[in-house]
Amino acid sequence: MSIQARTLRDTGVGRWGPLSVAAGAALLAIVAVGIAAYSQQLIHGEVVTGLRDWGTQGGSPWGLYIAFVVYFIGVSFAGISIAALVRLLRIEALQPITRMAELLTIVSLVLGAFSVLADLGQPLRGITNLFRYARPQSPFFGTFSLVMAGYLFASLVYFYLAGRRDAYLLAQEPSRLQWFYRWWAAGYRDTPAQRARHERTSFLLAIAILPLLVTAHSTLGLVFGLMGGRPGWFSALQAPGFVVLAGVSGLGHIAVMAALVRWLLPSTREQIRPATFRLLGIFLMVLGMIYLYFTLIEVLTAGYAGHEREQELVALLLWGTYAPYFWAGTVGLGAAVTIGLVQGLRGSWNIGAVVAMGILVNIAAIAKRLIIVTPSLTHGSLLPYGHGVYIPTWVEVAIIVGLMSLGALAILAFSKLFPIVPLESEHAS
């Protein structure tokens, strides 16, 4: 068997053009600033952040770091859900983006873990004690076991297995990375028997992973939803809301990423077709609608029947201090849903419009994550403390932007090692 459609050169593997080098260098520089910021935090403690104790200190003990733990883990939704959809429902149009989706899952889960470490006052103890003294009774336990370990491990296994066929094909051509492809293929030769076994394994893995998808994102919601003494958090809608918003931000990310790859690597245009974007657009629209509905119900319940503090928080979101974030989130999501609806009704889906939806929902998701974390801490006290303020410092911003760049860098580097779009459809033959 030979590589029919595209040669190694067309996939961008091993080619560092001026654009890639410039992008890589810029990302590396941003990562360096992030590392410098984090070293400041390690030396002086978290006094260098804008975080403070709630209550008499009038601050917020959780802020940007936790908001982005939630955001990054939310983005990871994309990979597994797309992989599972492709395997279980045989959605061919999504097949070309499975690899980049799984890669996005792995990268964003690692970024989520780094954000947790950034938040910890004793990060080294965190690495050891979270395993040594793990307590399943803590809602945090799920974040480390189900999400960071189970979810990440499952994604890695999936990613590895799904890549073996391409690795085998690439190992046929002489290149500097031939040893790497041989290692990845690990004896896989794409015989009909092997192919059948591979299909079966992927199918079973997809079934096993699907429940993990819901539980992992729910546990993250429960970190907030189970806090009985915290108005604004204590809600049964918190867990399902997290699952849905995770889906929205993850799929939005993947839409933007797929368009970027399509634009930068012309050879992939025949694989990543408008039909791919149409499906992504439909999923985005439906999930966005569900989340808007959740928001409406949440505001109605808390505003109509909630106790005083609950109502105060609603007012704060609707027209108080946090209104800009709330409305950025709601309007962003609403706009994305509207773009989707218009396209759906006209029956024609435009790639640019789906990308716009992806960008809008991610801005919305970040805004939403911020107002899930802070308002209940600065204004959610049940005792007569004064209100708090939280303004992140440059250290926090630099660390978060540094992490994002690290993720982009990892994806860029991977795309130079391995085709980011599978060589040819697995189900085609």
Place this chain on the structure above:
Amino acid sequence: MPKYAMTIDLARCMGCRACMVACKVENNTPEEQFWMYVFRLEEGEFPDTRLTFLPRPCQHCDNAPCVKVCPVGARYKREDGIVLTDFQRCIGCRYCEVACPYGVNYFHWKSPKKGQYLNWNKDAEVKERGNGETPPWHNPDHDRRYGEERRLTAGAVHYKGVMGKCTFCVHRVEKGLEPACVANCPVRVFEFGDLEDPESTVSRKLRESNRFRLLEDVGTEPRVFYLNGQPPTSEHRQLDAVKGGKKG
């Protein structure tokens, strides 16, 4: 095994905040941290206003949300009811602080400053009188380990990046002494003792007085009982709140 509890007689409290000072001296807590805090509250409209005071130590809840959420078991409840933080196990995630509805947790945001309040070494007179020896800058009892678990739990400023809060002065209680706030109150607002003992002052006071616990409906089952007063409502405004920690 005793069952420790505290009563706070609100009819006696005059808001002098001596307990806050006693706590800081005893536990050597960093600036801006108040393991004991006294709300000075005002209600009503001029001229019909009323002042009330409400001391707020850690409530040492029986159903403590902070203990439940700690991912590593650093925050734990002893059999005698005292809720403590193991400073050597805490990873500094602040989940306990977020879960607690009373706002009693204080994070060590910066490196502990040794001798932050007492620095005898600079005091020539003290050195001279002590023949070159100077008293320690903090209570050496803080460095001992307490309870069956032998964990490092007393006092403040052991490490940066860990949580701290009121310990009911575990290092004093273990010696048979009262917590510093109880011992230093000029008008005996606080009583500390054993609920198992029907003759203890706390048991007697609880039988004899009107009582409430803070945020009873959150279900935390505090071990701190307030006597002869009313729980705070949203009508209460805080007067002269301490200004700590915040820039500007």
